[in-house]
Amino acid sequence: DILMTQSPSSVSASVGDRVTITCRASQDIDTWLAWYQQKPGRAPRLLISDASRLQSGVPSRFSGSGSGTDFTLTITSLQPEDFASYFCQQSHSFPWTFGQGTKVEV
Amino acid sequence: QVQLVESGGRLVKPGESLRLSCAASGFTFSDYYMSWIRQAPGKGLEWVSYIGSRGGPTTYTDSVKGRFIISRDNAKNSLTLQMNSLRAEDTAVYYCAREGDGYKAPFDWWGQGTLVIVSS
Numbered sequence A: 001d002i003l004m005t006q007s008p009s010s011v012s013a014s015v016g017d018r019v020t021i022t023c024r025a026s027q028d029i030d031t032w033l034a035w036y037q038q039k040p041g042r043a044p045r046l047l048i049s050d051a052s053r054l055q056s057g058v059p060s061r062f063s064g065s066g067s068g069t070d071f072t073l074t075i076t077s078l079q080p081e082d083f084a085s086y087f088c089q090q091s092h093s094f095p096w097t098f099g100q101g102t103k104v105e106v
Numbered sequence B: 001q002v003q004l005v006e007s008g009g010r011l012v013k014p015g016e017s018l019r020l021s022c023a024a025s026g027f028t029f030s031d032y033y034m035s036w037i038r039q040a041p042g043k044g045l046e047w048v049s050y051i052g053s054r055g056g057p058t059t060y061t062d063s064v065k066g067r068f069i070i071s072r073d074n075a076k077n078s079l080t081l082q083m084n085s086l087r088a089e090d091t092a093v094y095y096c097a098r099e100g101d102g103y104k105a106p107f108d109w110w111g112q113g114t115l116v117i118v119s120s
Helices: none
Strands: A004-007 A010-012 A019-025 A033-038 A045-049 A062-067 A070-075 A085-090 A102-105 B003-007 B018-025 B034-039 B045-051 B058-060 B068-073 B078-083 B092-099 B107-110 B114-118
Touching: A004 A085, A019 A033, A019 A085, A019 A102, A033 A062, A045 A062, A045 B107, A070 A085, B003 B092, B018 B034, B018 B092, B018 B114, B034 B078, B034 B107, B045 B068, B045 B078, B045 B092, B058 B068, B078 B092
Parallel strands: A010 A102
Antiparallel strands: A004 A019, A019 A070, A033 A045, A033 A085, A062 A070, A085 A102, B003 B018, B018 B078, B034 B045, B034 B092, B045 B058, B068 B078, B092 B107, B092 B114
16 A cells, blocks of 8 residues: 655644645655645545646645655645645555645644 | 535444445536545544446455445435444544546545444
């Protein structure tokens, strides 16, 4: 199985900050990587597919980059509604696997 | 709009069975691959099972192989997960999720989840 390792596991930030979350795959997954946002008690929401493709309706302050084994999710100018957990997921090969999550908190 | 609504979660004892359902609407259900994904309390996400748009192929994560069965009824726009021989470690919120358009697409729509608790 492909192991997805996110860092940090949590980050303290303030409104207006730039936040960067890293996801590392245990093997080359090309750009078969997605990022999700999850708020407490809610289902995850797809933010980015193919490592860098922003989904419709997702604010442009979110961006993704990377390929191979190293990927980054960046939130520029953090907004109050962005305090949440973020997960990466690979779809290179079964079983699909997720990172353990990064909680962005005040 | 796209809606996925799970049901069937409840408290069961170890070794018992449970059937989860997911009702889909707002899109052509038979065009999409579907998955079940679970999240144990306070934990991360774990993909459980996947089914092709016409009912096959199906695949499962190792920990549920031989115990869980995924199926779908495209005439009724419904997805099912039959869970047998349940264990404490199966305790989680179970989400049904749609795989988006395209090859190896990520999950673009999720239901609100249904909670399964396995405890004596």
